Every structure is written in structure tokens, then in C-alpha cells.
Amino acid sequence: MGKKGKNKRSKRGHGVSKNAKHLARRGEKRRKTETEDTTEEKPAKKLRRFEAEERAQDGACTPEGQEQRLKKLRVDDDTPVPLVERLTDGSETNKKKKKQKKKKTDCETSQDEGRSAGEGHLGDNLSSDDVMAPQGQSQGPENSDTKHQKNKNKSKKETSSQDTQAVLHLTLNNLEGEFRLAQVQQLLLHAFLGKRKSAPWCQIQNFNKLRKVVLVVLNGVSSEHLAQHPECFAQLAAMFPNKKVPLAMKVADSRPREFMRDLLRVPVSKTAQKKLGKDLENGVVDPDLVEKSASCAKHTGEKSTVGRTHFLLNREQLRANRFPLDTDTALSEGFVSFETCTPTDTSPMYAIDCEMCETEVGKELTRISVVGEDLKTVYNSLVKPRRLVKDYMTQFSGICEKDLKDVTTRLEHVQEMLQELLPPDGILVGHSLENDLQALKMIHPHVIDTSLLFNHPTWRFKPKLRTLASKLLGKEIQTGTGGHDSVEDAAAAMQLVQLKIANGPSFLLDHGGANSVSDTESYFRVLAREKKTATMVDTASCLKPFLGHPVHCVPVVSDREALAKAQSEIRSKHFVWVQLHSWHTVANSSMCEPSILAETLARLCARVCELYNMVPENSLFVVLTTGAESVGQLSQTLDKGSQENVQIGEGRNDQEKTKCSHGLCYLTVKKC
Incomplete structure (x- = not known):
């Protein structure tokens, strides 16, 4: 029986033809009923269908309201109005009513103003001040609104200027111990790294708006010179309006090369050390590193003095x-x-x-x-x-x-x-x-x-x-x-x-020599990773240790040449180092008088002002002094009349005397 049933089904096409006819008939019946409902819909049905929606909108159940709704539902006796058109008509009528109300209120206010003005002009005994008084009363709120808008515009301009300008905030209360070169390192790193390298004693708001960082170093100048010759530093005081500036800075070694090494060798984190180690261990080294160092050596014309x-x-x-x-x-x-x-x-x-x-x-x-x-x-x-x-x-x-x-x-x-x-x-x-x-x-x-x-x-x-x-x-x-x-x-x-x-020792890595340091790296390598350009304008002897660094070295002979070459470098580089040596050479010469030293110091400060004028707006401008190398240099700056009052005791040795000398730190962000 099972096989015969299967065969019969196969002959019929597995029952497809019979079921298909049945489904087709049912579909035709459904279509007919749907068309009949849509074409021959009774008015009672129409009313029941739209009644709930009309109640929700109008909220009226009176017979008059029902008659109005019936009028809306049909234009003729047989054709209903679609729901979409009915809704749009209602919204349009509401809008027209609101506009008419606004026109009425405007007309009433204008009529009231005209009456008040007419009464003022009709008064024969009123003076001109009396006539203008009601106008002033009516215009009072308008004037207050305009003032409020002006204040808003001013506040907007101030906030916009604050957003577009970099601002330097000093919080010296967070300093731990004395101010040293390590704090200056924090500032220089914070200027380019922002929150990734914060400085607890200062903060640069909108650091990403900084255009340049210019660092000027005055070789041989100390805090003692500021105390003895304040008139020479008057120009610097005008450039740095902050009352907390200058900061007295303790310097471990005031010799130029040692000062530069302590400042420009920044600490490296342990994670960075591991990454640096894996790069060369795996053979990942910058292929242009040798060419860059060779071109840098050609530019200065001298090889490294480190033998x-x-x-x-x-x-x-x-x-x-x-x-x-x-x-x-x-x-x-x-x-x-x-x-x-x-x-x-x-x-x-x-x-x-x-x-x-x-x-x-x-x-x-x-x-x-x-x-x-x-x-x-x-x-x-x-x-x-x-x-x-x-x-x-x-x-x-x-x-x-x-x-x-x-x-x-x-x-x-x-x-x-x-x-x-x-x-x-x-x-x-x-x-x-x-x-x-x-x-x-x-x-x-x-x-x-x-x-x-x-x-x-x-x-x-x-x-x-x-x-x-x-x-x-x-x-x-x-x-x-x-x-x-x-x-x-x-x-x-x-x-x-x-x-x-x-x-030089800083080429690639400096961890094999006897005097090598393993936990520091060059500041210029940090800038290179941030895709920032740097240049150094200094004497050839001071530039020699930096031949292998990613920095553009510009050797000069005098301070005048340094100013001339620094102007073009400030335009094109992100970080510029300029060191002035005129005071150091004059102070260490055998034939020097107090008057000559005072003139040299005043000229040095004037050159710093010239560099400040070269710097564009929104730039960090820092001036550092290295401190004096010897007490003899300090005593040479003193006038003959004041030498006896500030002379250091004879019982101290030379090392204790040099510790008394401090450097200075001036810093500001040039504003618009």
C-alpha cells in the first residue's frame, strides 16, 4: 500500500497541482473581499474607524462635533478623505491660528506705543526731555539686552583666545627641594609631550598650540650678577612680567659641556629601555642613522673630540x-x-x-x-x-x-x-x-x-x-x-x-664605554620620535658631543654671528638652542674692568631681547644662566666700593665657594 500511494503521488506531482488550485481559489476570494471593503465601505464603518483618532485629537463627544467630523470624513457622500490629508489640514489650521494671534499681539503693542508717543507729542507744556522720557522707558530693556549681548560676545572672544593661546602656569609649591636642571628638563619634555610627561611645578595649558621652543643659555652669568647689577637685567624683567621669575637654579657643574650634558640627557623609562634593546637585538635599526651622523659631521667640519x-x-x-x-x-x-x-x-x-x-x-x-x-x-x-x-x-x-x-x-x-x-x-x-x-x-x-x-x-x-x-x-x-x-x-x-x-659616544647607543650611562638618552631623540625638528647654534667645541644626534648643528664664532644665524633657524625649526659666550670670555680675560663688565652684561641682555623679538607668538621662551665657574669671576663683576661688603670668607675652600653660585631661569610664553 505504501508503494502504491507513493506512485500515485508521483503521478499527481506529489499533490502540487491540487493544492495549487485550492490556494489560487482562496487567494481570489481574499482579493475580492479586500476590494469590496475598500470600494464599498459604509459610512458607519468609516465613522468607527476615525472616531477614536478624532477623540484623541479634539476630545469632543457632542453631536455637533460628530457632524463636523462627518463633514471632514467625506467630500462627497461616497468618497472618504484620507487620514494623511486630514492630519495635515489640522496642523495647517493650527499654524494659521497661531500666526493670527501673533499678528494681533503685535498690532496691539504697536498701537500702545503709538498712543504713548502721540500723547507725548500732543502735550504743549512738555519739554523735549519730558517727551523723550517715555521713549527712553520703552527702549530701556532693549539697551540692557544689547549690553548683555556685547558682554556675551566679549566673553566668547576671551574664551576663544584662551583656547587658541598657550598659557604657562607656575605652581612652585609642588617643588621638592631646590630648583635644578632636572625641573627644566621636565618643562622641555612637557612642552612637546604634554600630559604624557607632566611637570609638577608648571603646566602649559593648550600645549598643542605652542609653535616654537627657544632656549637661550648665557654662559658664566649667575645670580650674584643680578644682585650686583640689577639695572642690566631691567630689560629682561620687562619681557618676563611674572613676579615669580627669575627662579634661582642650583647648577652642579657650570662648565658648558657638563651643563649641556646634564640638561640634554633626559631619563629613559624602563619600558623604553626594553623596547630600545629589543629593536637592535632583533636587527631593527634606522638605516639612515649612519648617513645622518656623517652629514652632521660634515656640516660642522670637525670630528668628535672623544677619542x-x-x-x-x-x-x-x-x-x-x-x-x-x-x-x-x-x-x-x-x-x-x-x-x-x-x-x-x-x-x-x-x-x-x-x-x-x-x-x-x-x-x-x-x-x-x-x-x-x-x-x-x-x-x-x-x-x-x-x-x-x-x-x-x-x-x-x-x-x-x-x-x-x-x-x-x-x-x-x-x-x-x-x-x-x-x-x-x-x-x-x-x-x-x-x-x-x-x-x-x-x-x-x-x-x-x-x-x-x-x-x-x-x-x-x-x-x-x-x-x-x-x-x-x-x-x-x-x-x-x-x-x-x-x-x-x-x-x-x-x-x-x-x-x-x-x-661620538652618543652614536646609536652609549653603553659600552667606561663613562657610559644606561638610563638616559638624548633629548633630541625624543623630539625626533615626535617628528619635531631641532637646531643648535653654538661654538664648534660645544657642538662636538652632539654630532651623532638628530639635530641640526650650526657652529658660530661670536654672539653677533649667533644672532644672525638664529633668526633663520627660529623660522624653520621647532626647537632652537642658542648659547651666548661673550660674558664668559670677557670675565675670564686678564685685562677687565668693572665698567667693561657692566657694558658687556647690558649688551648681553639686549641681545636676549633681540632674540625674544624674533620668536613668533605662542612660543615658549626660556633663558638659562649657567652660573659662575669660580669666585674670582664673581668678584670681578662687583664694584670696588661693594667688594668688601659681599666678599666671601677666607676660611672656605674653593669647592664651598663655587657652591654659593646659582644660575637663573627666566621663562614665559609669548602672547599675541
Whole structure:
């Protein structure tokens, strides 16, 4: 039965034809009923349909209201009015009624005003003042409204000007201790970073409206000079109206280079240190960094004064990195100590690289290469170990058993050759040089190591020589499958050291030398990350430590030349450094009189005013004085009549006397 039923269904088309006809008939019936309802709708139905809506709007249930609604519902006896038209008509009628009411009130007010004015003019005994009095009464509220609008406009202008201007607020109560250069650093960072680097003692409202930051440094001027010659600083007082200015600033070292280093080396957070370490560890280095530093060195025409001795590892660094030393008692037999003397910046450098193999005792020497400063090979030789070789490490050294089959050179021969080759003041250069010296069994205290020269304390591993050569020198080394080339590696290490010496300690990283600091960075690198341009107008000797920084260096000879070149730099750069040295040179000269010093100080303040006039509106203008280097310089500024009253006691030493000198800090935002 089931199969027959299925077959019958299949013949019928699974019941589609019968159901389709049935559905079609039902659809036709529905359409007919809908059309009949719409076309032949009775008036009672129409009334019931619109009655609820009319009650909600009109709220009237009287028979008169029903008749009016019936009139609205039909134009003829048979055709109803659509609901949309009915609603629009009602809204339009309401609008017309409101307009008519407004016209009536306006007419009544105008008639009242005309009557009052007519009564005033008809009075024969009234004077002109009496006639104008009612007009004044009627115009009184209008005048008050106009005044109120004017006040509103003024307040709007003031708020708009406040929004478009940068404002400097000083909260010196939040200072912890004395005012120092660290607080000035906070201000300079806050000017470009805003809330990301806040300064507790000051705040720049609308810091994003700042156009420039101009920093003027007066070398050798101290707070004592302001106390003894206030007339010379009268022009500065007019430029800085804030009564809290100037601020007495304690300076640790007033020498120009030390002052610049303390001010322009800003602290680095731990997160920034980790990020900086990962960048070079992963090989992410700015490829234009070498070109920028080289162009900066060409612009100044001079190389860095920091010589090669600055990058020598000290005793503690040698011990921390497992270099062999004379004091080590755990050294095995066969170590040789070189006779050396203290090197200078003219001492020759020799780059060394060694290849080793694995023996019964440990790693032993199989090849040594020595390269000079001209990148020419000075010494290159294969070395045969005395013990049985377990692993030649061919994948790294490129040396196999047959290469050493006919070699007769031993470790002792290499040590003798190096003692003859290297001078007493010679400097050894290499990458992870402690491993080479352990294999050579040599003790040499004068070492420059590129793995520490470009290293960072937050890195887990030292940077690879291949990475440094690729990113800083543009050379691809250690690319073959046949092992390393010791001559090529030694030449790359020499080039890296020469690059560091030529561009100064701040090139890329400054964490390998004896005097390096790991938790600070250049202020100009912070500006470069914010895409801000900077320039320094100063003497060539003061610009040398900043050759590797992302800053445009403009060397000058005199203060007059500094003003001339600073004018063009202020127009195009975001941060401008200008240092004036005329007072320092005159005060330290042998032939100087109080009158000459007073004239020099007045001229110096006048030049500061000229720089202030060059600065555009909405710019931060800061003037710093470094303080006096010696008490003799302070006493030279004093008049002969006042020297006895302010003379410092003879019992104090020179260090205590110099501590009495403070610098000054003037700061303001130039307004419109």
C-alpha cells in the first residue's frame, strides 16, 4: 500500500497541482473581499474607524462635533478623505491660528506705543526731555539686552583666545627641594609631550598650540650678577612680567659641556629601555642613522673630540665579562701577559678574530687573523692544536682535518709573533673578544669590544656581529655555508669601532664605554620620535658631543654671528638652542674692568631681547644662566666700593665657594 500511494503521488506531482488550485481559489476570494471593503465601505464603518483618532485629537463627544467630523470624513457622500490629508489640514489650521494671534499681539503693542508717543507729542507744556522720557522707558530693556549681548560676545572672544593661546602656569609649591636642571628638563619634555610627561611645578595649558621652543643659555652669568647689577637685567624683567621669575637654579657643574650634558640627557623609562634593546637585538635599526651622523659631521667640519681611549673597557668591565686578568688565580698554564703602557688617542688599534675547535681539554685555537686600521691584513695563520681534536666545528670555523694536516704553527709561536707585532700602547679590537683572548691565552688590559660598545643592559643577549655589520655598515658577512672568515670578521669589528669614534659616544647607543650611562638618552631623540625638528647654534667645541644626534648643528664664532644665524633657524625649526659666550670670555680675560663688565652684561641682555623679538607668538621662551665657574669671576663683576661688603670668607675652600653660585631661569610664553 505504501508503494502504491507513493506512485500515485508521483503521478499527481506529489499533490502540487491540487493544492495549487485550492490556494489560487482562496487567494481570489481574499482579493475580492479586500476590494469590496475598500470600494464599498459604509459610512458607519468609516465613522468607527476615525472616531477614536478624532477623540484623541479634539476630545469632543457632542453631536455637533460628530457632524463636523462627518463633514471632514467625506467630500462627497461616497468618497472618504484620507487620514494623511486630514492630519495635515489640522496642523495647517493650527499654524494659521497661531500666526493670527501673533499678528494681533503685535498690532496691539504697536498701537500702545503709538498712543504713548502721540500723547507725548500732543502735550504743549512738555519739554523735549519730558517727551523723550517715555521713549527712553520703552527702549530701556532693549539697551540692557544689547549690553548683555556685547558682554556675551566679549566673553566668547576671551574664551576663544584662551583656547587658541598657550598659557604657562607656575605652581612652585609642588617643588621638592631646590630648583635644578632636572625641573627644566621636565618643562622641555612637557612642552612637546604634554600630559604624557607632566611637570609638577608648571603646566602649559593648550600645549598643542605652542609653535616654537627657544632656549637661550648665557654662559658664566649667575645670580650674584643680578644682585650686583640689577639695572642690566631691567630689560629682561620687562619681557618676563611674572613676579615669580627669575627662579634661582642650583647648577652642579657650570662648565658648558657638563651643563649641556646634564640638561640634554633626559631619563629613559624602563619600558623604553626594553623596547630600545629589543629593536637592535632583533636587527631593527634606522638605516639612515649612519648617513645622518656623517652629514652632521660634515656640516660642522670637525670630528668628535672623544677619542678611542674613551671606549676602553675598565677593570670592572673586564672582570664582569670574563676577560683574563693578572689577578686571576684560576688561569691555566700557558697564559702570557703583555708588557703594556697607558694608551693615548693616537695609539694604534688592531682587530683580532680567532677560530677554535673542540679538543679533550676544551676549545683551542685553529686560526688567527689580525687587521690594522687601514683594514689590511697584518697577520693570518692556521694553528694546529697539541691535543686530540674531537670536533673541528667546520660549520662555524670553516676548517676541517685536511686543512691542518701540514700545519706546524703552534700556540706558542702565535704568542711570540703577537708580542713582536703589537706595540706597548696598542689597543685590541674585536667582537666578544674575551673568547679570543682565552683561546690565545693572552692577558691584555687595553680592549675595545664591539659587543659591549653597541650593547644595552636590558638585552638578554649580546648583539651579533652580522647584525651590526648589516644595519650599520651595510655589509653582509657570515652568509656562506662554509663557515666564518676571520679576516672579514676582524675588518667588520674595526669599521664599527671607527664609526663609533668618528660620530661620538652618543652614536646609536652609549653603553659600552667606561663613562657610559644606561638610563638616559638624548633629548633630541625624543623630539625626533615626535617628528619635531631641532637646531643648535653654538661654538664648534660645544657642538662636538652632539654630532651623532638628530639635530641640526650650526657652529658660530661670536654672539653677533649667533644672532644672525638664529633668526633663520627660529623660522624653520621647532626647537632652537642658542648659547651666548661673550660674558664668559670677557670675565675670564686678564685685562677687565668693572665698567667693561657692566657694558658687556647690558649688551648681553639686549641681545636676549633681540632674540625674544624674533620668536613668533605662542612660543615658549626660556633663558638659562649657567652660573659662575669660580669666585674670582664673581668678584670681578662687583664694584670696588661693594667688594668688601659681599666678599666671601677666607676660611672656605674653593669647592664651598663655587657652591654659593646659582644660575637663573627666566621663562614665559609669548602672547599675541
